[in-house]
Amino acid sequence: MAEVNIKYLAAKLKLSPSTVSRALNDSYEISQPTKERVVAMAKELNYQPNPFARSLREQKSKTIAVIIPERINNFFSQVIDGIEEITQEYGYHLLVYSTHENVETERKIVSYLLNGRVDAIVMSVSSQTKKTDHLETVFEKAVPLIFFDRICQEIPTTKFISNDYENGFKATIHLIEKGCKRIFFLMLSKEISIGKERLRGYQDALKKHGLPYEENWIVQCSQSEEANIKLIAKILYGLDRPDGILASVEKLAIATYHAARETKLEMPKDFKMVSFSNMKIAGLLKPSLTTISQPAFEIGSEMAKLLMKKLTKPNQPAFENKVIQMPSQIDFRESSN
Amino acid sequence: MAEVNIKYLAAKLKLSPSTVSRALNDSYEISQPTKERVVAMAKELNYQPNPFARSLREQKSKTIAVIIPERINNFFSQVIDGIEEITQEYGYHLLVYSTHENVETERKIVSYLLNGRVDAIVMSVSSQTKKTDHLETVFEKAVPLIFFDRICQEIPTTKFISNDYENGFKATIHLIEKGCKRIFFLMLSKEISIGKERLRGYQDALKKHGLPYEENWIVQCSQSEEANIKLIAKILYGLDRPDGILASVEKLAIATYHAARETKLEMPKDFKMVSFSNMKIAGLLKPSLTTISQPAFEIGSEMAKLLMKKLTKPNQPAFENKVIQMPSQIDFRESSN
DNA sequence: AATATTGATGCAAACGATTTCGGGTCAAAG
DNA sequence: CTTTGACCCGAAATCGTTTGCATCAATATT
Numbered sequence: 001m002a003e004v005n006i007k008y009l010a011a012k013l014k015l016s017p018s019t020v021s022r023a024l025n026d027s028y029e030i031s032q033p034t035k036e037r038v039v040a041m042a043k044e045l046n047y048q049p050n051p052f053a054r055s056l057r058e059q060k061s062k063t064i065a066v067i068i069p070e071r072i073n074n075f076f077s078q079v080i081d082g083i084e085e086i087t088q089e090y091g092y093h094l095l096v097y098s099t100h101e102n103v104e105t106e107r108k109i110v111s112y113l114l115n116g117r118v119d120a121i122v123m124s125v126s127s128q129t130k131k132t133d134h135l136e137t138v139f140e141k142a143v144p145l146i147f148f149d150r151i152c153q154e155i156p157t158t159k160f161i162s163n164d165y166e167n168g169f170k171a172t173i174h175l176i177e178k179g180c181k182r183i184f185f186l187m188l189s190k191e192i193s194i195g196k197e198r199l200r201g202y203q204d205a206l207k208k209h210g211l212p213y214e215e216n217w218i219v220q221c222s223q224s225e226e227a228n229i230k231l232i233a234k235i236l237y238g239l240d241r242p243d244g245i246l247a248s249v250e251k252l253a254i255a256t257y258h259a260a261r262e263t264k265l266e267m268p269k270d271f272k273m274v275s276f277s278n279m280k281i282a283g284l285l286k287p288s289l290t291t292i293s294q295p296a297f298e299i300g301s302e303m304a305k306l307l308m309k310k311l312t313k314p315n316q317p318a319f320e321n322k323v324i325q326m327p328s329q330i331d332f333r334e335s336s337n
Numbered sequence: 338m339a340e341v342n343i344k345y346l347a348a349k350l351k352l353s354p355s356t357v358s359r360a361l362n363d364s365y366e367i368s369q370p371t372k373e374r375v376v377a378m379a380k381e382l383n384y385q386p387n388p389f390a391r392s393l394r395e396q397k398s399k400t401i402a403v404i405i406p407e408r409i410n411n412f413f414s415q416v417i418d419g420i421e422e423i424t425q426e427y428g429y430h431l432l433v434y435s436t437h438e439n440v441e442t443e444r445k446i447v448s449y450l451l452n453g454r455v456d457a458i459v460m461s462v463s464s465q466t467k468k469t470d471h472l473e474t475v476f477e478k479a480v481p482l483i484f485f486d487r488i489c490q491e492i493p494t495t496k497f498i499s500n501d502y503e504n505g506f507k508a509t510i511h512l513i514e515k516g517c518k519r520i521f522f523l524m525l526s527k528e529i530s531i532g533k534e535r536l537r538g539y540q541d542a543l544k545k546h547g548l549p550y551e552e553n554w555i556v557q558c559s560q561s562e563e564a565n566i567k568l569i570a571k572i573l574y575g576l577d578r579p580d581g582i583l584a585s586v587e588k589l590a591i592a593t594y595h596a597a598r599e600t601k602l603e604m605p606k607d608f609k610m611v612s613f614s615n616m617k618i619a620g621l622l623k624p625s626l627t628t629i630s631q632p633a634f635e636i637g638s639e640m641a642k643l644l645m646k647k648l649t650k651p652n653q654p655a656f657e658n659k660v661i662q663m664p665s666q667i668d669f670r671e672s673s674n
Numbered sequence: 675a676a677t678a679t680t681g682a683t684g685c686a687a688a689c690g691a692t693t694t695c696g697g698g699t700c701a702a703a704g
Numbered sequence: 705c706t707t708t709g710a711c712c713c714g715a716a717a718t719c720g721t722t723t724g725c726a727t728c729a730a731t732a733t734t
Binding site: 340342343344354355358359386387388389390391392393394395586 | 689690691692693
């Protein structure tokens with residue numbers, strides 16, 4: 001408990017706390033010899049400035065909050081790795097929260113962060129998020145905010161996504177070219193942005209090829225893995241079952257694999273599938289999965305660069321209200337062949 | 338910027354800051370009507386106490402650091418989910434750091450945390466960690482510390498692992514029973530604790546069945562995925578190639594899948610494999626993978642419970658120097674059949 | 675030679691909360 | 705009529721930094 005603080009250091013050096021502080025911060029007001037003396041003593045006593053005192057005084061925390069819908073997800077893990085890559089250089093810390101796709105949790109987390117605990121928030125909204133008043137509050141309180149992947153269009157700030165529309169389109173065209181006529185679209189929720197964009201791409205691709213589609217081809221799944229498997233299995237059992245599936249998120253592709261096992265249907269013979277996914281082992285699945293993978297790490301590092309610029313340089317403007325698209329990569333594999 | 342603080346609240350209510358503080362903290366010294374008036378006003382103005390002022394005064398941060406070797410790993414993600422499940426009930430925050438299996442990074446991270454920024458540290462050491470002086474410093478500074486999975490025996494605190502020895506043993510026996518005679522053991526590094534325990538189990542199982550093994554059957558892999566694939570492929574190409582593999586961590590099992598592709602060898606025909614892994618989709622691989630999966634979520638939540646007890650109750654003793662084992666589960670699948 | 679300037683340092687206030695100490699009121703008890 | 709104690713509240717110190725302003729000596733300027 002005998003913490004070595006700046007006062008203790010000052011006493012040891014027979015200087016005032018202010019001089020010590022300035023010396024450690026390399027102020028021009030302090031003479032070179034004094035600086036060296038102070039720095040040496042600080043090192044010797046292993047002095048570590050108290051972060052809270054500093055934060056209180058400076059009104060900044062050197063901490064950034066990252067809010068994601070789920071942790072067990074390669075995409076989000078990679079994004080965080082990308083963020084950390086940049087922020088750690090600047091000595092920033094990362095508070096990571098998972099909403100577990102629950103809006104109430106999301107609201108609670110956000111409310112914890114409005115008191116200055118973090119200097120900025122990076123988030124991907126939950127699939128249940130429809131009302132966005134809690135996010136507007138963040139914006140109004142002038143806490144720098146960046147969205148990625150699951151973005152919130154209503155808030156005028158910078159958002160990072162990949163070319164979702166284009167890839168929804170391309171993936172659908174790919175399935176069509178492979179001979180699919182009845183392509184179903186699996187999505188988590190009508191609310192989330194990426195779902196919508198990918199869906200638009202899907203719809204436009206069908207339209208372009210003059211393929212009609214039924215409303216019930218657009219399947220809304222839930223949070224429960226089991227329920228999703230059941231739902232998809234039911235669809236696969238149906239008389240009017242799909243010969244192609246576009247899964248808008250990884251977990252639905254996995255549910256489809258399980259459903260295919262249950263129904264004893266085989267990809268790509270009985271139906272083909274393409275999925276948005278950042279799974280590294282997509283190529284090792286049976287059958288290997290055709291994926292559209294986002295540049296997750298780069299999305300993270302780009303966001304962090306933007307943040308660091310804003311937070312470490314003086315007089316930075318607020319984030320522009322724009323959407324930055326980073327291209328995904330499509331890897332064709334057995335599941336759609 | 339017009340932050341509503343306790344002084345502002347006090348002025349509005351024509352009370353002193355101390356009374357407001359007491360009222361909000363439900364002190365017995367404040368009359369019921371006053372309390373209600375204060376709480377109502379606080380709610381109306383959406384007052385949020387400044388966390389740094391509080392932390393500075395209270396000398397605690399309500400924040401816990403979680404340090405893991407890598408983020409893109411189901412096991413660690415699940416552990417963090419388990420930790421969060423408990424800590425969020427208590428209003429604690431989680432700072433998450435990845436060492437990327439790098440000791441230097443680990444040292445740096447740890448040094449950032451010695452100034453009171455966090456109330457406790459939960460960690461799994463990097464595979465490169467051999468010298469442990471930086472961890473001893475944490476212990477000496479009396480920052481509560483818990484290890485899990487990759488533990489550090491030298492530090493006298495509580496550690497959480499699963500029954501690694503037993504499972505290394507069982508997995509090896511299983512391979513032997515399936516007819517394997519030349520079982521190789523893949524590990525990340527000789528340093529890490531779990532590797533050692535799992536290795537002991539492997540060795541004892543062989544010994545029990547009177548099977549000799551060569552020193553070079555114990556394969557030390559690296560951090561580079563590519564290098565690992567090459568190394569394993571080379572082993573599979575060898576004349577004295579294995580007919581069984583026990584992978585002590587998930588990423589080596591995956592590397593083995595890739596190596597098998599390269600060498601055109603097929604599991605389980607040409608060789609069988611069992612791996613420690615928390616992959617959810619082990620059953621969807623080709624071939625599906627026999628796994629030993631740790632109760633990751635429970636390890637996380639148990640650690641968090643212990644932490645919360647220590648941090649929220651008065652006069653708690655330091656963590657006992659003991660290792661708590663939580664049983665893993667083995668799922669037999671095609672790869673070892 | 676008197677004054678202005680510069681350089682190096684110290685004093686004290688501030689950041690926003692909690693808490694120790696102490697003061698005042700009022701009713702019941704002595 | 706005083707004493708006691710319960711009850712309610714405010715002033716001020718405190719946590720560890722940073723920083724505006726004051727101080728004081730030495731040097732530069734006129």
